[in-house]
Amino acid sequence: MFYRQAGIRHTDYGADRELFPIRADRYMLAGLAVLALAAPVLVSDLHLNSYILPWLIWTTAALGLNLVLGWAGQLHLGYAAVMAVGAYSGVHAARFGVPWEGAILIAGVSAALIGSLFAVTALRVKGLYLALTTLAMQFVMDWVLTHSPGITGGSHASLQAPPFRLLGQRIDSDAGLYYVALFWCVLVTVFLLNLRRTALGRALVAVREKDYAAAILGVNSFRYKLVAFAASAFIGGITGLLLVACFYFSVSPEQYNVNVSIQVLAMVIIGGLGSIIGSYFGAALILLTPGIANGLFASASDLLGLQLSPETLAHVPNAAYGALIVGFLIVEPLGLGKIYGNIRNYLLVWPFGYVKK
């Protein structure tokens, strides 16, 4: 339809290796970029900072997890712990007087250091056992945070982030915070898009498919596992800090507990393992579902004249969230990215369905 392709043909390697080999994709992206830049004008402030901004940040987190899970194939059930390291180290640095640019770097580096600890486990075990260890590490992190007043400022306290400034500019408007989140999200996306064209990306995929086969081919599988965990933790740490700087404005342990890890994991899986656009879709769906379910349930019970306790209504969003995960895995285990891919593949050469794609 709008792709107007009759198959994908390239005449040289350059064309084949382009980031977006199809012209319609490039136009579409240009359109999206314009929309993204104009969003503060087009969308009300309320929608901008309560829907679009968190969506971008959580998408970035999902992309970071996708790097280690979808590309390197290493199970990671403790991503929120890594984000917490970034958030706390960054906020402490900023409170100490380090400029925010430095605090962001500190967040990334410290998260990468802690994240590499997770990789040490990956040296020893894989699959289920790696998942269980990372889950246990998440619990350890939860425990450390709730039991270290020195870090968190008390067990139920939240730590206020100092005013957010970048490049000497105080950033407090909705539009400003939005642009910061957008910039970081686009940066991570471009990094991941390019990753698949690099030797690093190919090595990660080789490690994912069969680590010892990769090792036989001369890929140092432990090194690449370490790189994957560290890079993903770097992204996670900065994202964790930006979540505080742009959205929560203060940091407390329950923002990064085990449920958050599971939530990011759900975004990645529902989006599709290893799918970049899937992470965008997955984050949107996971963030929106509770609200939608709540609205639907409330209006349905109104319609039927049921008297539901507020407690019931409070748990409906969570039930919907669980049902969404279960339902998706039954219907399309490869996620929204796969569904998008199917539609795109169909439209790509429409109406010439017989053409080789």
Add this chain to the structure above:
Amino acid sequence: MEAIFVLELAVNGALTGLLYSLVAIGLVLIYKSSSVPNLAQGALTMMGAYLVLAFAQQAGAPLWLAIPLAMVTMFGAGLAIERVALRQLAGRPIVMILMMTLGIEIFLRATIMAIWGGASRPMGLGVSYDPLFVGPLLISRVHLIGASVAVGVFVIFLFFFRTRLGIRLRAISDDYTASWSVGIPVEGGIALSWALAAVVATVGGVLWGEVQGVDQALSFLLLKALTVAVLGGLDSIGGALLAGILLGVLENVVSAYLDPLVGGGSRDLVVAAVLILTVMIRPHGLFGRHDIERV
């Protein structure tokens, strides 16, 4: 004095640990037959306890009837979960299977909360809270009863796995294709193991409900059960029993010394540390098979 204090901690820890084993046995049953680590076992435990209360308080059945009724219902629920959710995922990457059981966990927990509310309720078995005096030791009655039931369940499974049905289940966990080749219905066997795990979860739910009240904290038993199962070897029921005792003793004794230093609540830390150390040092646990690379 000190020695008696430690002994008392150890004995009560062992009893609590056997109660962990009770939850872990469900995990092991499912893992044994289908290599699925069921992260929804905590939620199943909670569901079992709430069903007993529903039959006892809302339907007015006496407890001795409510418990078997809940077990039967949970048997069906176990079959349904396997049939609807897990069978589709056979052969998919482990991360999807983990996510599926997590999704089931979230769904069950939230649905139970939505139906029955979050307030903690007593199970009402009527076990006295007065401790038993055994020589110089004080021992909790509930824990003693729970531990005996756990051992009882273990003995029942010991016999069950020697019956024809049990032997077939063990055959399935050994080799799917060979089981098919001699006419053993593999899918049916896996479904049965889910159903049995759900029944065991009900037993666990009743006892833990008596110990700590019926509320969503029951589902948090998952971490402890998981640790016990991994420490015991994930596919060994006897391993789960011993690992439960071990974890219970460790947790009780270590946290008694650690708590004053860190200001309390070090139990979860001990459990998580045991899980990490087990996986790092001896991934197949105390009694597990060595073929852990089948992921």
Add this chain to the structure above:
Amino acid sequence: MTAETDAAPILSLNNVEVIYDFVSMAVKGISLSVPEGGMVALLGSNGAGKSTTLKAISGLLKAERGRVSRGEIDFQGQQIVDMPPQARVTMGIVQVLEGRRVFEHLTPDENLEAAAARSLTSGQIAAEKDRIYGYFPRLHERRNAQAGYLSGGEQQMLAIGRALMTQPKLLMLDEPSLGLAPFLVREIFDIIQRINREQGLSVLLVEQNALAALEIVSHGYLIENGRIVMHDTADALRANSDIQEFYLGGSEGKNFRDIKHYSRRKRWLT
């Protein structure tokens, strides 16, 4: 195709095709039949499609993402192509898998018990076990050991015994001689022949060891590249010069020109 079956067939395949993963065709139209109470061998080299044919009959293709895409499989006058493996075992078809595949963590006794037909009472199971231990006295000696630690020959005996516990009418064996010493192969083949004679059990034997197989069967099919290329009585096959050269190792002192000559003739066969 000169061999005529004297009894009515218990199993017949008509133009069966098998596809794996929706793409690769492993069996390209096979027709064969096993007479009631007869012993038939399916011979051929590696990858010819022998195991796939057996799995198509036993229904185990489904465990490997394969399916019968065309053709009919007829067992005692009933179409079985769409039946699940359990139903086929109940009807009396059982396959002994290649590479033995005993239940390693169970004892031989439990291996037999696991496979026992579900209609049997425990008394009947005990009688069946005794019958099987009668055929394989070595298994009886080791009945309470862990099956994974049995020797290769004992495991093969256990696999056959386990299959017999399902009370089959048709026993299919996939490479029972694989990795066994010649005297053990003889012993196992003798027992198979004895069971066939005493119980009237029909046998379909898949083998690469054509020499041993042709000694005990009455008919043989030769399969190459997923097609049947020859079918005759065992005696005729043994006498056939092509078979002798390709499968029985009966030729000596060939030079390189003759080897090229084989491959030409082999192609002609397919």
